[in-house]
Amino acid sequence: MKYLQEELKDKLIELLKTDFKLEREEILFTIPPKREFGDLSTTIPFALAKKEKQKPFVIGNRIIELIKDRFDMFSEIKLAGGGFLNFTFKENFLVNYLAANIHRKAPDTGLKMVVEHTSINPNKSAHIGHLRNACLGDTLANALRFLGCELEIQNYLDDTGIQVADVVWGLLYHEGKSLEEIKKIDQLAAYLWYLYPEVSKLFAEDEKAKTGRDEVHKKIEEKINPEYQVSNYIAEEVLKDHIRVMNILGIRYDLLVRESDVIELDFFKDSRTLMETKGVMYPSQDPEKKGCMVIKYEKENIEKIIVRSNGTITYIGKDIAYTLWKVGLFDRDFYYRKFYTYPEDAKEIYISDYTPHTPPGEPYHFGGGESVFNVIDVRQSYLQNIIAQVLAPLSPADHRKKFIHFSYEMVALTPRCVEEMGFELSEEDKKKSYVEVSGRKGIAVKADDLIDKLVEKSLYEVKLRHPEIAEDAAKAIARDIAVGALRYFMIKFNSNSVIAFDFKDALAFEGDTGPYLQYTLVRINSILRKLKEAGESDALEPGELDSTVLDKKEYDIFYDMLLDLSLVELQVELALSQQELSGIANYTYSLCQEFNHFYHLFPIKAEKDIRLKNLRLLLTLVVKAKLERLFSIMGIPIPEKM
């Protein structure tokens, strides 16, 4: 079932089509700043005025002539402010509409979307920058799911890169450990968190160490032991640690893809054929790039190397091959095996492999998405633009696949935060508003450490408020609050603004924070529970609702909320079309603010007038239903109490 504004758009286009050419995208519904202007506002007359070369109010009046008396739900359609086309709902239309559609869901689109996120180098623990990636990626996937898409979540594992070789060298030759000894290391990812900066420093200073590392890298590529075994062991162990941390935040994956398998199974062969057939890739005529296969990067009118003169494939080439597989542009496929089982519900994650593990007859349907979303920070924009440009002409003209770089800015640290963690800063860095996170330098906040601090603080707050509560129950609540705080913090900022991380802000539980949202919903649940305990109904009585019984003050607040609540689907759609998930967070926050305001003014349980009580209960139920949907999109858990 389509939601309200979607139906309105369809009908407007239909009614106006003989007189005006109106695109769907030109119809934007907003809520007017003043109630007397109406309930819903559009700027259609302004948009058409430009095309028709007429005054907005002339166009507006023509539109009104065409559409008046054609809508049952409106009592008035009028022009205001020189060209705003404003609609006013009939008395009680909206309240009854929302009451009838509390649990409505978007219809299935039948479209499969592939979202790749997290994709952390498997050589150390995750840090806060990775948390932003995973929180955005998971929220993106949930938002798409909310709008009726089928989702596949992939996590790409760069197991052939130099970063893994760095720590393999560190363990084998710097620390002189054997594979057996390495296997005995407890919390390997965290161990490597400290080893990685240590060896990175050595590579910068000591040529011999660097040469040793390069040899290790080569041996890994050639599958020579013990380097190869150690590298595999590390990559998988660290990956499991990343999966564990993200699972704490409710972030999960369907498939892990190893770069080594993309290479081993020669996915590039198929993408090469495709690119050459379509003339996208060709031998360079540039003497400096003699013997290289290149593509033309239109934006800068330069050639980018895909195959080096020695026949090896560049990073861009590998990424193009993987991306082509993701959108299903060739038949070649990975082998798969089960890699990890989530302890809570036994759900499996699969991993790619280059040798057969697939039991005969067991079908796999990974890859082949309608659209592919790559959640990667803005520093990869250059590369992602190239991939997008290459991909466009390779998919059939009648069925263009979409490749979307879901870009966001990095998480940095405030100088104060860096100093608090005990690092020395240069005078120059101290003056900066933020310092870039660097796993290589060790200047970073480990995801586990941040989560621990959040849990510790929320546990303290929970015990303060509920001293009677059992330790286990308190801890479970504290975890929910910590997760809510973190996930909200990671998506509330615009994606193209740098988060200057500071513990003070990240640990805030008041105001514009996750716990504020949670508190609103926990209290709603508490009200409904108390109603039930008192033997009253916590569900809505059937029958027509009449909001005219409310006095003016209450009616105004009540009606504003109804209008805002009617925009949920629109807000989620808008966030996706703008690639700006913070809109979902901001919208949810404003709904909570409105409800908290309402709650303080007007009692629900204690109200004696049954008509008032029923209306307030309806509002509470609608807010609850909408908040639950929004929370699940953002991955914010709902604690029992707090």
Next chain:
RNA sequence: GCGCUCGUAGCUCAAUGGAUAGAGCGUUUGACUACGAAUCAAAAGGUUGGGGGUUCGAAUCCCUCCGGGCGCGCCA
């Protein structure tokens, strides 16, 4: 050098080219004998970095200057 991006209240940030630029934190003041105070109410706080332009309308688009950040390899 070229490309991308940011500059909004003391601080951290919102604002689909729209109607009077909004929140939180902090400051000052008030509200728990109440459906939960992780809450609510109120006050103070703004030349949206400067200048020009486009538009019925600009924080938003264009130009320019100033000040930050990031990216641009036969690395990954």
